[in-house]
Amino acid sequence: MKVPAHVELVTAALEAGKHVYCEWPLATTAGEAAALAAAGERAGVHTAVGLQARFSPTVRRAREMIGEIGEVLSATVYSSRGKGNTRDVPGWTAYTYDRRSGAGLVEVLGGHTLDLVQYLLGPIRELSGRTAIRNGSHRVAETAEPIAVTAPDHFLAHAELDGGAAVSVHLHDGEAAMPRTRIEIAGTEGNLALTSAPETDPWAAQAQIGRLELRLSRPGSPEWTVVPVRDAGELAIQAANVGRVYDQLAADLHDGTHTVPDFAAAHRLHELLSTV
CATH class of the missing domain: 3.40.50.720 (NAD(P)-binding Rossmann-like Domain)
Structure with a gap:
């Protein structure tokens, strides 16, 4: 829909x-x-x-570990999508290049990313940013009809959290390589990094969909150490996090809670x- x-x-x-x-x-x-x-x-x-990004097992494990890295000083977020990396694009995506549709990079990936940041690190107190259209020439692949591009394909933002930590965010479409996400959280006693796990489907590599890997580093031992994350999900990766939302919503309805x-x-x- x-x-x-x-x-x-x-x-x-x-x-x-x-x-x-x-x-x-x-x-x-x-x-x-x-x-x-x-x-x-x-x-x-x-x-x-x-x-659904916050329902990733890796994200939840990272949230549990935030206290282990001391006071959070800053976070850096990078995430890309392959959408729009060719001039001709699938017809079903055409409407998303119109900013009025509310379904472009800023709204979709921007929303999932900022929700993920706040779930991990707390509320954003102040946010400023810029957007840009760097590829304004697309056509519908099936018909060669030109698309009037008004939705930004780049989003850059700076934020300050309630706790004072500084956050930088860079999101973009048109990724020529495999889309990927990297979130680094710097603390006084260590760093955490959430990075995209290898995927074969570019659409599945989005931050709210794909699997993430978790790593930890500490002063005196700066090399990144893999943190094991238990993920017993049986659904296809494209549906796994959404399925976890459904499970939690079912529990909310049964128990009268409001966690989703x-x-x-x-x-x-x-x-x-x-x-x-």
């Missing part, structure tokens, strides 16, 4: 008193997201949004992205 259709369909489900899970991005604007969050509150139902990101969390993330 395309992002511009979310508001109508989600609103109808909420008005019918249904629990609603919606993929990320929740909406095309922060205003739409605010309206959906408010509608969910009025309906008194569970709402959930697909910010809801529409209010999605609204806050939309607001954060709107500052760039």
Whole structure:
């Protein structure tokens, strides 16, 4: 389902008193997201949004280990996608090159990345950034129809966390090599690094989808040491993290808890992205 259709369909489900899970991005604007969050509150139902990167076993293990590296000083995030690395692109992706669709690099990968940073390290207090369109010439592969590109393919941001740590983020489309992610977290007593595991499918290499590997280094022992992570998932990699969201949402519904990101969390993330 395309992002511009979310508001109508989600609103109808909420008005019918249904629990609603919606993929990320929740909406095309922060205003739409605010309206959906408010509608969910009025309906008194569970709402959930697909910010699945935080459900990766590696991400959860890294979060458990943050205290082992002392006070967090800074973090550096790099993530790329292969989308748009050729002039001719699949027709089903054409709408994402229109910024009004709310489904470009900034909204999709930017949202997943900033949610991941905050899940690991805490709230972002201040965010500034720039975007750019570096490849504005695309055509629909099936028809050769030109695409008017208005969605940025580069996103660079600087953030300050509530705890004072500095964060830099560089995201981009058009990766000619295998897409990849690297997150380095520097602390007073060591560093953690989350890096993409080898994948054969470029789409699966995205931060919110692909497997991540975890490494640790410490003063006096600067070489990176692999941290074992237990991952007993049986689903295909493209579905694994989303499946973990479903499992947790089922537990929330059964137990009356609220651990999966809801529409209010999605609204806050939309607001954060709107500052760039």
